[in-house]
Amino acid sequence: MDGRGQEFVVMDVGRTEPFYVNVSSRRRRLVAAVSRSGLxxxxxxxxxxxxxxxxxxxxxxxxxxxxxxxxxxxGGPTMDLKVNSVVYCPPRTEHNVVNTGKTRLRYAYIVAVAED
Structure with missing residues (x-):
């Protein structure tokens, strides 16, 4: 956790059992309808x-x-990124993604409006 009580998560999906995420909010609207993603x-x-x-x-x-x-x-942690890592970044978090290798760093990102 950082100083604001927010938790940062890094998972290696190559070594993790499949998991599923509920994309609907408590307001019964589809969160994915107001999200964006990219590469x-x-x-x-x-x-x-x-x-x-x-x-x-x-x-x-x-x-x-x-x-x-x-x-x-x-103001928080630095997390190592490697193939199959999944990183969660909470709302209101200033951050940077840096390539530390000798080859390209390629990643997919998914962004969604956080629930109140």
């Missing part, structure tokens, strides 16, 4: 990080597909 690449030596940014009102999940790197939380 990001960090290609050295020209683009080694995505830059410091804030999740604001969103939750973010990263799934590492290739390479290695770090997620650096401002």
């Amino acid at each position: 990001a690449l960090c290609l050295p030596p020209f683009f080694t990080s995505v830059g410091i940014h804030n999740t604001e009102k969103y939750e973010e999940v990263l799934v590492i597909l290739e390479g290695q790197g770090e997620m650096r939380i401002t």
Whole structure:
């Protein structure tokens, strides 16, 4: 946990039993309808990080597909990223994803509005 009582999670999905996530909120609206997702690449030596940014009102999940790197939380932990890692980043978290390897860092990210 960080100083705000928020928990950061890194999982190795290559060694984890399948799990399922309920995507509906308590307000009976589909959270996925207001979410966004994408794919990001960090290609050295020209683009080694995505830059410091804030999740604001969103939750973010990263799934590492290739390479290695770090997620650096401002005022919080630095987490190692490797293939099959899944990282959860809570709302209102300033962070940066940095490629620490000699190959590209490729990951998928999923962003959704956090419930109140």
